[in-house]
Amino acid sequence: MILVTGGAGYIGSHTCVELLNAGFDVTVFDNFYNSNPEALVRVEQITGRKPELIQGDCRDRAAVVAALKQSQANAVIHFAGLKAVGESVEQPLSYYDNNVVGTLRLLEAMQECGVKTLVFSSSATVYGDPVQLPLTESHPLAPTNPYGRSKWMVEEMLRDLYRSDNTFRISILRYFNPVGAHDSGLIGEDPQGIPNNLMPFVAQVAVKRREILNVWGNDYPTPDGTGVRDYIHVVDLALGHLKALEALRNPQVNKFPECLTVNLGTGRGYSVLDVVRAYEQVSGRPVPYRIAPRRPGDIASCYADPKRALELLSWQAKLGLDAMCASSWHWQSINPKGYQS
Numbered sequence: 001m002i003l004v005t006g007g008a009g010y011i012g013s014h015t016c017v018e019l020l021n022a023g024f025d026v027t028v029f030d031n032f033y034n035s036n037p038e039a040l041v042r043v044e045q046i047t048g049r050k051p052e053l054i055q056g057d058c059r060d061r062a063a064v065v066a067a068l069k070q071s072q073a074n075a076v077i078h079f080a081g082l083k084a085v086g087e088s089v090e091q092p093l094s095y096y097d098n099n100v101v102g103t104l105r106l107l108e109a110m111q112e113c114g115v116k117t118l119v120f121s122s123s124a125t126v127y128g129d130p131v132q133l134p135l136t137e138s139h140p141l142a143p144t145n146p147y148g149r150s151k152w153m154v155e156e157m158l159r160d161l162y163r164s165d166n167t168f169r170i171s172i173l174r175y176f177n178p179v180g181a182h183d184s185g186l187i188g189e190d191p192q193g194i195p196n197n198l199m200p201f202v203a204q205v206a207v208k209r210r211e212i213l214n215v216w217g218n219d220y221p222t223p224d225g226t227g228v229r230d231y232i233h234v235v236d237l238a239l240g241h242l243k244a245l246e247a248l249r250n251p252q253v254n255k256f257p258e259c260l261t262v263n264l265g266t267g268r269g270y271s272v273l274d275v276v277r278a279y280e281q282v283s284g285r286p287v288p289y290r291i292a293p294r295r296p297g298d299i300a301s302c303y304a305d306p307k308r309a310l311e312l313l314s315w316q317a318k319l320g321l322d323a324m325c326a327s328s329w330h331w332q333s334i335n336p337k338g339y340q341s
């Protein structure tokens with residue numbers, strides 16, 4: 001049994017689908033702060049299997065202990081947390097509370113219950129401004145905002161825990177830019193309010209929920225001047241978690257001096273305008289845009305060196321930009337207002 005914290009969220013729900021399809025039993029632990037229970041109804045529709053649900057908050061250690069005992073989980077995938085960079089600058093304490101304290105309480109509960117296998121959602125954000133591309137896992141860690149620092153702090157906590165007790169099995173997955181949706185169109189990204197991220201914004205422009213996309217800057221040192229990112233299909237990303245679990249079960253992991261830390265990206269960068277063009281093509285809808293000033297804190301380019309994931313997890317992203325845009329559009333057009341449609 002796998003306990004999936006934040007399992008009702010965007011990446012969590014897609015991972016639940018892949019876990020259930022692969023035959024794992026799943027218990028979701030979520031406070032629904034940024035998600036809708038409907039996502040789990042849809043997960044059941046897709047897989048024909050029902051994930052158990054325990055509503056609770058990771059910061060509540062007793063609740064996590066109870067969930068671990070009730071579910072009899074032998075591993076945890078930890079998605080629960082807050083993820084908006086701009087909001088983290090305005091409300092840093094909420095980010096340290098949810099992301100750092102939430103993970104600390106979870107780890108205490110796991111230790112108390114003897115559950116020692118953990119896959120943690122980290123982010124390419126921990127690298128900060130790239131000094132070298134592509135980003136390898138040994139790139140210096142220098143996050144530039146409270147959200148990124150909360151992820152870095154948790155990583156440090158996990159490294160210390162593993163050093164103190166190497167019977168823990170810990171994988172740190174550094175995601176690049178997750179986008180897209182399940183092929184069924186039943187689950188997808190459902191941001192509250194105005195989307196911060198590019199793909200959901202483009203999707204809402206294509207479906208005419210928003211008028212025009214602001215492209216934040218076209219004077220970066222990139223081929224067309226707009227920001228370049230390593231977009232990764234959320235289904236590929238979800239499958240990476242299954243591979244990480246599998247790798248942690250491999251006795252050879254004993255021999256790792258560190259937590260099993262890997263980038264999950266495609267290794268390929270696309271510009272904002274590449275994304276706009278691909279989206280227009282697959283949706284057949286115009287995506288009007290205008291060039292606006294750079295967004296503070298943005299970097300020119302960011303993409304992964306994905307070799308280590310292939311070596312250690314036998315995982316590689318398979319789906320390209322067109323599949324990412326097509327699945328996003330399928331979800332968006334069937335559910336123009338997300339789970340409230």
Ligand code: NAD
Nearest residue numbers: 006009010011031032033034035057058079080081121123
């Ligand atoms: P999401 O907001 O859709 O999902 C997070 C889930 O956690 C939500 O269901 C929310 O209700 C729940 N949650 C939040 N705080 C909680 C708490 N204290 N206790 C219990 N549940 C709680 O986000 P997502 O995009 O699915 O991201 C999942 C994880 O991946 C996060 O940790 C995020 O930081 C990380 N990540 C996301 C991205 C991205 O761009 N989406 C990139 C890199 C890393």
Ligand code: WQD
Nearest residue numbers: 085123125177196197198199201214215216227229272298
């Ligand atoms: C992508 C590109 C923007 C919106 C963020 C977090 C990161 C990770 C993923 C969690 C950039 C441009 C965007 C818009 C635009 N999340 N853009 N107009 O900033 O690479 O990463 O999400 O861990 O931590 O920082 O993703 O989708 O916001 O931006 O022009 O309305 O699209 O400038 O070049 P980002 P994004």
